[in-house]
Every structure is written in structure tokens, then in C-alpha cells.
Amino acid sequence: MPRLTLDREIRLIQDETLLLGSLVEQAVLNAVDALKSRDAAAARAVIRNDIFINDKRFAIENRILILFATQSPMARDLRLLAAELELITELERIGDYAKGIAKVAEELANDETPVPIREISTMADMAVSMLHRALGAFIAEDLDTARSLPAEDDQVDELYKTIYRKIVQGMIADPSSIDHSNQILWVIHNIERTADRVTNICERIVFIATGELLEMDSSDDELESPES
Amino acid sequence: MNWLSNRRFILPYALIFLVSIILLAVLIPLTSRLAYARSAESGLPPDFTLTYLSVGAVALVAMLASSIASSIYSQRNISVIKQLTVTTRQLGEGKYHSFAIPRQVESVPEMHALSQALEETAAKIEDQISALSTEQVMLSTVLGQMTDGVLIASHDDRVQLLNAAGEKLFGFEENAALGRSVIEVIRHHALVELWNITKAGKSKTITIEIGADHKFLQVIGIPLGEQLPGRSMLLFQDLTQLHRLEIVRKDFISNISHELRTPMASLKALSETLLDGALEDPVHARHFIVRMDTEVDNLTFLVNELLELSRIEAGRTSFEFQRIHPCDLMNKPYERMLLQAERAGLSMSMDCNRDLPTVFADPDRIAQVFINMLHNAIKFTPPGGHIHLGAWIHENMVVFMVQDSGVGIPEKDLKRIFERFYKVDRARSGGGTGLGLSICKHMVEAHGGYIWAESEEGRWSKLFFTIPIASG
Incomplete structure (x- = not known):
């Protein structure tokens, strides 16, 4: 009987995590869309909705802690729940990145200066698609996907560097655009960090299955300043 | 007994x-x-x-x-x-x-x-079973072939059926999806909300855009209370294509209104000036009438191009295909545009090898393609520039090229210039309708060829198209 409760609870927690993931994915896409369409209202909606992401994260965390306290999960269950704790933290951080992008979108809503939006959209789509598949792999315990996803992060990084250079060239050519360009740098930085966090999620998937904690991408350091 | x-x-x-x-x-x-x-x-x-x-x-x-x-x-x-x-x-x-x-x-x-x-x-x-299995085969064939995704799940959130369209939509094979939770398969909070409403016994339809691939879906939640107690169904209609067409249509209407409004506004201004007294001054009156005449010509040209485009798009244009040498396709438009180019202060050259194989084409239509391309080249090349026509063979196609030394096309616009009414820079493109290259694209595609553009901004543009070599 207790075993059944634990299994059912773990399942429910996983479902809730997927729901949280979906909220986060949508937040990133909506934030970039708001930037694209220069829609301040849409940007504000993303900022407002971040609170739901935070609430959901705490609700899941609470559930996991109760399980720790009442069921004393062992071995694999313990690894799974510990990884789950880590995972919701990553998701909540990605939600914050989306909020950051939305803030820039709100700021730039009335700014006519062109933005390399097509490249930014592509980058966001890539990062969100990685996140989507990583969450799927987490639930399905799909090690192959978890091991192959971090390689895609390189493509996001590549795109990041391309846009970065383009923006810096724009700054050099027209110093009056520095303020605007700096905002856009924040946007692409946030998207790039999103993809990095997906790599962290993949590390957790490997951890659940094998118990090993490995760094899957050596370039994933918490650099807060862009490098080219 | x-x-x-x-x-x-x-x-x-x-x-x-x-x-x-x-x-x-x-x-x-x-x-x-x-x-x-x-x-x-x-x-x-x-x-x-x-x-x-x-x-x-x-x-x-x-x-x-x-x-x-x-x-x-x-x-x-x-x-x-x-x-x-x-x-x-x-x-x-x-x-x-x-x-x-x-x-x-x-x-x-x-x-x-x-x-x-x-x-x-x-x-x-046996009779009943065979009747049932025939019915089942029919139903599963219909389910498998229909373009709408169908998902049926029990009210404890376990998926019990996912048809082929649903498999494609969510990247989940039915066998893998069966028994999994609804959220695991549909992976979207708005859809989960709809699922919860449906479970509570209410029918509801929502339209949403989901995922990194920006799929546009209409989703209908249907409780199966009476027929299948404890189960509900979600029906997914993929409207992505329709949604895209809708955007194109909106763009088209906004563009065409703009294109029509400009000459209309000048006509109105001119006629008002005439009515306000310019009519009494024969010299100015004549000047105004000449300008009105030009505006009407522009309008007529725009309407004709629109008609032409709609005729091609509807597949109602008749083509008179014939075997013809590529050089013969180029000569006529070249000679026709030579004078215009010289007037604009441009030099023109043509390079065509008589060894090229014949192609199967309608010479009048291809001449129109060249003329539209040359019009653009002349318009966007400053005086003193050069326009060059070329043709060569590539695989089973003859490639034609119109190259100019003009202002060029920004990279992001290279693909879009063949769209209806697309103009790279409205301020610079002057009196064009924005339909020329769109017509070219349809003409070339009707010949079984491709059209594309390459450019270096500020230095040159090259427009290419291909026509298949006549077989046999």
C-alpha cells in the first residue's frame, strides 16, 4: 500500500513538472513573440504570468518534501525526487529568463529600431525545442536523447555568437544605438542561458538512470559576460 | 412423457x-x-x-x-x-x-x-464477431486516415487511444502513448486545462499556437459521458497552413489597398485642384490632366497585372510551349529593353552560346519574365551601371541570369522579393506595383523551373531562373 502511494505521488509530481515545463516553454515563446510584434501588453502578460510559474514550482517542491518526510524514498526513487527538485529549479530559472526577455520587449515596444528578430526567433525556437524534448526524455527516462541534446547547445551558441557580432557591429557603426543594442544582447544572452539549462536537465536524466553526476558540456560555465 | x-x-x-x-x-x-x-x-x-x-x-x-x-x-x-x-x-x-x-x-x-x-x-x-470486426476495421481505417488528431483518455488521465494524425502531431507512437498520462502526451498547459474542463462534462473549443514549431491548432474537447462513461475525447485540427494563408491574405488586402489608395489620392487631389479654379487656367489645366492621365495609366497597369497574376494562379493562363533555343528566348526582350536602358544611362550586354540545347518554353511568357527582371534592374541601377544577360547549362536545366550593378537586395529579403507586393524599400521602389517578380515566379514555375536571387548589397544583384531542357 505505501509503495502504491509513493508510485502514484511520483507520477503526479512528474505530471505537474510537465505542466510547469509547458508554462515555461510558452513563456519563452510568448516573450520573443512580444518582442517581434512590439506588443507591450503581451510582454506585460508574460511578466505577470511568471508568478504562476513560481507558485507551481513551490507547490511541486512542497509535494516532494512531504514525500521525503513521509515515505523515506530509497535508491532510485530518492535519485528521481532529488533530480526532480533540481529540475523545477532549472525550469523556474528559465521562466525568469523569459521574464527578462519580456521586460526588454516591453521597453522596446515603441522603439522603431530594427531588431535581428528572425535570428532571435530561430534561436528561441531551438532552445524551446531542446527544453521540450529534454522534459519528454526526463519522464520517459530516455538516456539516448539526454546524451544527444547537449550537442545541440553548440548550435545555439553558434547562433548567439553570430547575432552578438552583428549587434556589436551595429553599435560601432551607430553609437546612438548602444542602449537599444545592449537590451537585445540581454535577450540573446537569456536564450543562450536557457539552452545551457537544458544541458543541466540532461545531466539529471543521466543521474536518475545511472547515479552518476557528470558535466555534459564543459563550456557550460556561469559566465555572465558574453565572450566571442 | x-x-x-x-x-x-x-x-x-x-x-x-x-x-x-x-x-x-x-x-x-x-x-x-x-x-x-x-x-x-x-x-x-x-x-x-x-x-x-x-x-x-x-x-x-x-x-x-x-x-x-x-x-x-x-x-x-x-x-x-x-x-x-x-x-x-x-x-x-x-x-x-x-x-x-x-x-x-x-x-x-x-x-x-x-x-x-x-x-x-x-x-x-461468429456472424456477430465478423460484423463487429468489419465495423472495427472501418472505424480504425477512418481514424487512421483522418487528418484530425484524436485522443481518448480515461478520467484518471490515462491515454486509451491516439490515432495516426495525433501520433504525428505529438511525436508519440500510439503504443508508447497508451497508458501514459494525458499531459505526457499533449505537453501543453492550455490543452490540459481544456482536458480538465472536458472531464468535468463540458464541451469546449479552443484555438492555440503551440510549441517551438509554432503549430496552430483548433482543439475540441468532447466528453464521452453517455457512450463511454468515464472517458473523454480531444480532437485536434491542424490549422497551421490555413493560418499562414490567412496572414498572406491579410497582407495582400492591406498591400492592395495601399497600392490603390496612392494613385486614387493623387487623382482626387488633381481633380479638386481643377475644380477649385485651375480649370480656368488652360496651361495648368493641361498639365493636371496629363498627370491624371498618367495616374490612370498606372492604375490600369496595376489592375492588369493583378488580373494576369490571378489568371496564372488560377491556372487559367494558356501557354504555347515550343522547342526553342535559349538565345532566341533572350534576344527579343534584350532588344526591346536596350533603348530604355540607354535612356537610363546604363550599358547592356548579352552572352549566349549557340551550343546550348533547346528548351521547351513559351517565348512570349519568358520574354515577359526577362522584361520584368530588366525593368527592375534598370530601376535599381544608378546611371553609368551595367546590366548583363547570361545563359548556361546546369544538369538538365538551362540557367538564365540577369545581373546588374545596382543597389542590391538585403539578404533577409532575397527570398521574399517574389511575394506579391513585396517591396524591399517602399520609399526607393518608386512607381512599381510589386507584382512583377511574383508574376515571373509563377511563369517560371509553370515551365517546371526555379527562380531565385543572389545579391551583395550596394554592389550587385543577380536574378536567376531555370527552364528544363527539351527531352528527346
């Missing part, structure tokens, strides 16, 4: 009974007479021991015989019942054809009736 009609069953017992009676009828008088005779001889009272013994013996034999008869019968019945049990089991396993009625059944009428009933039942079940 029914059992009496079963003569075969009665016969052995009747026989035993009859034989016993006959035996008794013979043995009792015989033994009792013997007893009396002995008593007369000996003077003792008659001793009936022998009579008793013989009656007892007959009764014993009769009992034995009838027991044996009964046991033979019941043995036979048991074996028939056993076989019928086997047969019934086969029926349960779905072996409606191999299902065999044991032969011994014939000997026991009751069993025979039972086995006949079984046979009839088997036939009926």
Missing part, C-alpha cells in the same frame, strides 16, 4: 424386467412344485428354500444387469459431456470453424439437442 419416447434408453431395462418376470414365472412354480413333491415324499412340511434362493438370485442378477446398463449409459453420457466441454472451450477460444461436435452425441438425443444449440450459438457469435 418425454423420457418414454426414448425407447433405446428404456429397452435394456424392459428386457431385464421381462427376462426376470419370465424367469420368476418359470422358477417359482417349478421350485415350489418341487418343494411340495419332496414334502409329500418325506411327510415333512414343504421347504421353500430353493424358491427363495432362485427369486433372490433372479433379483440379484436383474439388479446387477440394470446397474451395468446404467453405468454404460452414464459412461457414455459423461464422455459426450466431456467432449462437449472441450468443444465449448474451443468456441470460447474463437475456433468457430474447427469446432467439432462429437459423433457419440448422435446416440444421446438430449446431448444431440444441446450440441445443436451450441452449433447455432457458434454460428451466431
Whole structure:
């Protein structure tokens, strides 16, 4: 009987995590869309909705802690729940990145200066698609996907560097655009960090299955300043 | 009475009974007479021991015989019942054809009736099952072929059915999806919300854009309360393509309104000026009328191009294909545009090799393609520039090129310049309609070729198109 409760609870927690993931994915896409369409209202909606992401994260965390306290999960269950704790933290951080992008979108809503939006959209789509598949792999315990996803992060990084250079060239050519360009740098930085966090999620998937904690991408350091 | 009609069953017992009676009828008088005779001889009272013994013996034999008869019968019945049990089991396993009625059944009428009933039942079940399976095949074919995704799940959130379109939509094979939770398969909070509303017994339709691939879906939640208690269904219609077309249509209408409004506004301004008194001044009046005439020409040109485009798009343009040498396709438009180019201060050259194979094309339509391209080249090349026409062979196509030394096209616009009304820079493109290259694209595609552009901004642009080589 207790075993059944634990299994059912773990399942429910996983479902809730997927729901949280979906909220986060949508937040990133909506934030970039708001930037694209220069829609301040849409940007504000993303900022407002971040609170739901935070609430959901705490609700899941609470559930996991109760399980720790009442069921004393062992071995694999313990690894799974510990990884789950880590995972919701990553998701909540990605939600914050989306909020950051939305803030820039709100700021730039009335700014006519062109933005390399097509490249930014592509980058966001890539990062969100990685996140989507990583969450799927987490639930399905799909090690192959978890091991192959971090390689895609390189493509996001590549795109990041391309846009970065383009923006810096724009700054050099027209110093009056520095303020605007700096905002856009924040946007692409946030998207790039999103993809990095997906790599962290993949590390957790490997951890659940094998118990090993490995760094899957050596370039994933918490650099807060862009490098080219 | 029914059992009496079963003569075969009665016969052995009747026989035993009859034989016993006959035996008794013979043995009792015989033994009792013997007893009396002995008593007369000996003077003792008659001793009936022998009579008793013989009656007892007959009764014993009769009992034995009838027991044996009964046991033979019941043995036979048991074996028939056993076989019928086997047969019934086969029926349960779905072996409606191999299902065999044991032969011994014939000997026991009751069993025979039972086995006949079984046979009839088997036939009926088989009919029903085949009707059901035909229906099931039909339903699953419809489900598999339909373009809408279908997901059915139980109210404890376990997926019970996902059709092929649904598999494609969510990247989940049905077998992998069965038994998983709804959120695991649909992976979107808005869809989960819809699912919860549907579970509560309400039908609802939502339209949403989901995922990194920006799919645009209409999703209908249908509770299956009465037909399938405890289950609900989600129906997914992929409107991505439709949504895109809708955007193109909106763009088109906004563009065409803009294109029509500009000449209309100048016409209105000109006519108002005339009415306000310019009419009295013949010199100015004439000037205004000439400008109005130009505006009307522009409008007519725009409407004609629109008509032409809609005709091509509807596939109503007739093409007169013929075998023709690529150089002959280029010569006419080249000569026609030479004068215009010179007037704009541009030089023009053409390079065509007579060794090229013939192509299958409509020369008038291809001339139009060249003229539209050359118009653009002349418009966007500053005086002193150069325009060059070229043709060469690549695989099974002849590639044609119009190159200019003009302002060029920004990289992000290279793909879009063939869209209707697309203009790279509205301020710079002057009086064009924005339809020229769109018409070119349709013409070239109707020939089975491709069209594309390359450019270096500020230095040059190259427009290319291909026409397949005439076969045989």
C-alpha cells in the first residue's frame, strides 16, 4: 500500500513538472513573440504570468518534501525526487529568463529600431525545442536523447555568437544605438542561458538512470559576460 | 412423457424386467412344485428354500444387469459431456470453424439437442464477431486516415487511444502513448486545462499556437459521458497552413489597398485642384490632366497585372510551349529593353552560346519574365551601371541570369522579393506595383523551373531562373 502511494505521488509530481515545463516553454515563446510584434501588453502578460510559474514550482517542491518526510524514498526513487527538485529549479530559472526577455520587449515596444528578430526567433525556437524534448526524455527516462541534446547547445551558441557580432557591429557603426543594442544582447544572452539549462536537465536524466553526476558540456560555465 | 419416447434408453431395462418376470414365472412354480413333491415324499412340511434362493438370485442378477446398463449409459453420457466441454472451450477460444461436435452425441438425443444449440450459438457469435470486426476495421481505417488528431483518455488521465494524425502531431507512437498520462502526451498547459474542463462534462473549443514549431491548432474537447462513461475525447485540427494563408491574405488586402489608395489620392487631389479654379487656367489645366492621365495609366497597369497574376494562379493562363533555343528566348526582350536602358544611362550586354540545347518554353511568357527582371534592374541601377544577360547549362536545366550593378537586395529579403507586393524599400521602389517578380515566379514555375536571387548589397544583384531542357 505505501509503495502504491509513493508510485502514484511520483507520477503526479512528474505530471505537474510537465505542466510547469509547458508554462515555461510558452513563456519563452510568448516573450520573443512580444518582442517581434512590439506588443507591450503581451510582454506585460508574460511578466505577470511568471508568478504562476513560481507558485507551481513551490507547490511541486512542497509535494516532494512531504514525500521525503513521509515515505523515506530509497535508491532510485530518492535519485528521481532529488533530480526532480533540481529540475523545477532549472525550469523556474528559465521562466525568469523569459521574464527578462519580456521586460526588454516591453521597453522596446515603441522603439522603431530594427531588431535581428528572425535570428532571435530561430534561436528561441531551438532552445524551446531542446527544453521540450529534454522534459519528454526526463519522464520517459530516455538516456539516448539526454546524451544527444547537449550537442545541440553548440548550435545555439553558434547562433548567439553570430547575432552578438552583428549587434556589436551595429553599435560601432551607430553609437546612438548602444542602449537599444545592449537590451537585445540581454535577450540573446537569456536564450543562450536557457539552452545551457537544458544541458543541466540532461545531466539529471543521466543521474536518475545511472547515479552518476557528470558535466555534459564543459563550456557550460556561469559566465555572465558574453565572450566571442 | 418425454423420457418414454426414448425407447433405446428404456429397452435394456424392459428386457431385464421381462427376462426376470419370465424367469420368476418359470422358477417359482417349478421350485415350489418341487418343494411340495419332496414334502409329500418325506411327510415333512414343504421347504421353500430353493424358491427363495432362485427369486433372490433372479433379483440379484436383474439388479446387477440394470446397474451395468446404467453405468454404460452414464459412461457414455459423461464422455459426450466431456467432449462437449472441450468443444465449448474451443468456441470460447474463437475456433468457430474447427469446432467439432462429437459423433457419440448422435446416440444421446438430449446431448444431440444441446450440441445443436451450441452449433447455432457458434454460428451466431461468429456472424456477430465478423460484423463487429468489419465495423472495427472501418472505424480504425477512418481514424487512421483522418487528418484530425484524436485522443481518448480515461478520467484518471490515462491515454486509451491516439490515432495516426495525433501520433504525428505529438511525436508519440500510439503504443508508447497508451497508458501514459494525458499531459505526457499533449505537453501543453492550455490543452490540459481544456482536458480538465472536458472531464468535468463540458464541451469546449479552443484555438492555440503551440510549441517551438509554432503549430496552430483548433482543439475540441468532447466528453464521452453517455457512450463511454468515464472517458473523454480531444480532437485536434491542424490549422497551421490555413493560418499562414490567412496572414498572406491579410497582407495582400492591406498591400492592395495601399497600392490603390496612392494613385486614387493623387487623382482626387488633381481633380479638386481643377475644380477649385485651375480649370480656368488652360496651361495648368493641361498639365493636371496629363498627370491624371498618367495616374490612370498606372492604375490600369496595376489592375492588369493583378488580373494576369490571378489568371496564372488560377491556372487559367494558356501557354504555347515550343522547342526553342535559349538565345532566341533572350534576344527579343534584350532588344526591346536596350533603348530604355540607354535612356537610363546604363550599358547592356548579352552572352549566349549557340551550343546550348533547346528548351521547351513559351517565348512570349519568358520574354515577359526577362522584361520584368530588366525593368527592375534598370530601376535599381544608378546611371553609368551595367546590366548583363547570361545563359548556361546546369544538369538538365538551362540557367538564365540577369545581373546588374545596382543597389542590391538585403539578404533577409532575397527570398521574399517574389511575394506579391513585396517591396524591399517602399520609399526607393518608386512607381512599381510589386507584382512583377511574383508574376515571373509563377511563369517560371509553370515551365517546371526555379527562380531565385543572389545579391551583395550596394554592389550587385543577380536574378536567376531555370527552364528544363527539351527531352528527346
